Amino acid sequence: xxxxxxxxxxxxRQLLESLTGLRTDDDDAVQQEPKWFLPLPAHQRAxxxxxxxxxxxxxxxxxALFHYxxxxxxxxxxxxxxxxxxxxxxxxVEGYSPAIDHPKRxxxxxxxxxxxxxxxxxxxxxxxCARLSQGTGVALPDGALARAVSTNGEPGDLADAAAAELxxxxxxxxxxxxxxxxxxxxxxxxxxxxxxxxxxRRKMTANLLGMxxxxxxxxxxxxxxxxxxxxLFQMAVSAFPDASKLDARSVSLDWRVEDLYRVLIxxxxxxxxxxxxWIESSSRGIDLESRGALGWxxxxxxxxxxxSSQKSFVDHLVGELMGSGDKKGYTYRWIPNRLQxxxxxxxxxxxxxxxxxxxxxxxxxxxxxxxxxxxTPEELRLALESTS
Numbered sequence: 001x002x003x004x005x006x007x008x009x010x011x012x013r014q015l016l017e018s019l020t021g022l023r024t025d026d027d028d029a030v031q032q033e034p035k036w037f038l039p040l041p042a043h044q045r046a047x048x049x050x051x052x053x054x055x056x057x058x059x060x061x062x063x064a065l066f067h068y069x070x071x072x073x074x075x076x077x078x079x080x081x082x083x084x085x086x087x088x089x090x091x092x093v094e095g096y097s098p099a100i101d102h103p104k105r106x107x108x109x110x111x112x113x114x115x116x117x118x119x120x121x122x123x124x125x126x127x128x129c130a131r132l133s134q135g136t137g138v139a140l141p142d143g144a145l146a147r148a149v150s151t152n153g154e155p156g157d158l159a160d161a162a163a164a165e166l167x168x169x170x171x172x173x174x175x176x177x178x179x180x181x182x183x184x185x186x187x188x189x190x191x192x193x194x195x196x197x198x199x200x201r202r203k204m205t206a207n208l209l210g211m212x213x214x215x216x217x218x219x220x221x222x223x224x225x226x227x228x229x230x231x232l233f234q235m236a237v238s239a240f241p242d243a244s245k246l247d248a249r250s251v252s253l254d255w256r257v258e259d260l261y262r263v264l265i266x267x268x269x270x271x272x273x274x275x276x277x278w279i280e281s282s283s284r285g286i287d288l289e290s291r292g293a294l295g296w297x298x299x300x301x302x303x304x305x306x307x308s309s310q311k312s313f314v315d316h317l318v319g320e321l322m323g324s325g326d327k328k329g330y331t332y333r334w335i336p337n338r339l340q341x342x343x344x345x346x347x348x349x350x351x352x353x354x355x356x357x358x359x360x361x362x363x364x365x366x367x368x369x370x371x372x373x374x375x376t377p378e379e380l381r382l383a384l385e386s387t388s
Contacts, residue, residue: 006371011274013367015374018272019359024059024349031067031099034078035270035295038263046225046251049183052212053226053246055233056253057341059349062227065253066097066189069225071293078293093135095128095186095224096208098193102127103155109195111155112204119159120207126162128211129169131186132176132222141165141172173222180221189227206236213246255347257336261310262298263348264355269296282372284312304332317355318369322377331377338384350387357383 007015023029029036043065046054056062072079073092094100102108112120130149133140140146144161148154162169191205205228212224228236230252237243255263269276269288276296279286286308288296303309311320314332322334339346339354358379362368368376 007369007374009367012369012374013363015272015274015278016359016362016367018275019268019374020356020363021271022267022352022356022359024352028063028067030064031070033295034068034071034075034293036267037064037068037071037294038259038266038297039294040255040259042251042253042255046253049185049223051249051251052216052224053209053228053233053250054253055228055230055250057230057343057345057347059347060230060253060255061348062229062253063189064348066187066227069187070094075293089182091135091182091184093131093184093186095131096188096190098190103153103158105190105193106195108155108204109200111159112194112200113196115156115159117203117207117210119156119163120204121211122159122162122166123155124208124211125166125169126158128186129162129173130158132173132184135184135186136176136180138172138176138179141168143168145169173219177219177221183221183223185223185225187225187227191226192229192232201232202235203239205232206239209233209236209246210240210242213240213242213249216249254345257346258302258304258310260336260346260348260351261313261332262302264351265298265302265313266296267352268355269298278372278374279313282316283307284316286313316372318375318377318380319373322380331380335380339387354380354383354387357386 023036045051046065054062054065069092096102098105103111108123111123115123126145126148129140129145130153132138133149140149143165145158145165148157148161151157188208191208192201194201194204209226209228212226216223233250237246265279265286265288269279276288280288284307286298286302288298291297299308302313305311311330311332314335318331320331321328322331323329335351335354336346339350355375358375361382362375362379365379367374368379
């Protein structure tokens with residue numbers, strides 16, 4: 001492609017309007033289409049069978065990974081692209097999620113407010129048996145749990161049934177395990193959306209984790225994958241004595257600066273042909289690869305400086321420097337530094353929101369960028385407050 005020397009006013013405004021469509025996992029983007037997902041080495045570690053818990057701060061991509069697993073279940077071609085980091089011959093079963101037919105989160109919350117820890121665990125075990133039955137096609141034993149599941153599925157009734165039939169249900173689950181010719185991974189998401197108080201969510205999460213910690217050494221083919229917010233995980237594991245064992249079986253989704261820029265490039269490239277062409281154009285362009293349902297994807301490596309680097313991309317987007325005089329600094333460093341939390345971590349949601357908000361500011365005020373750039377340092381600064 002022959003690079004143009006500058007963008008016209010109409011073309012720049014069109015590209016900015018496309019940028020205002022940047023979406024995050026908060027908007028359930030990955031749930032709708034897998035092209036918004038960027039596979040990372042951290043995801044490979046998270047999906048190992050020995051990993052019980054996937055942790056991360058707000059916006060770190062836990063729910064995005066959860067939704068991506070749904071696409072993998074439905075699209076064999078997509079699974080083939082991830083063969084090197086997905087466990088082979090695995091059946092994925094949604095154990096809990098606000099998106100599917102479960103006891104409603106406010107109902108679960110009301111149950112959690114009044115029930116003690118034992119009843120919490122009985123509820124989680126009952127619902128695990130119900131979801132395993134649906135996922136494997138193995139009928140539940142005749143009894144109270146089968147009746148409770150087929151009628152109202154109230155958490156209290158499920159807990160009572162599991163308490164009354166614990167031995168029979170444990171034997172049933174042992175039989176399911178023996179009959180499996182592949183691993184079954186039961187996934188959990190949305191625990192921070194359970195109704196009631198934060199104390200209730202902490203207790204419900206702690207008892208779910210405690211239940212699975214007690215089952216993890218008994219079952220080798222039936223495994224959990226609990227997606228949980230970092231602060232909720234830390235509060236939950238302080239509630240039982242074997243927390244250190246659970247910590248060792250967890251993976252935290254932390255993002256390198258390199259991958260924050262890669263996910264931004266990926267989202268931009270898949271928003272419109274205009275943005276894709278803009279990314280690839282000019283001497284600072286980034287080469288993109290089409291990966292089928294995964295959409296346009298940047299290189300696996302995006303070095304800090306040089307051609308096709310973090311710096312060259314940001315120089316193309318905004319310009320090399322923020323400010324002037326003694327306060328000036330490199331823009332590609334300013335962005336992640338301003339988005340970091342108290343633990344020096346930044347997440348995809350923040351960088352996508354920053355660029356989206358900056359584009360909206362530019363349209364509102366009138367685009368101020370020159371040459372091939374889309375944004376100005378001032379537009380970034382104005383967007384930072386609303387992003388934070």
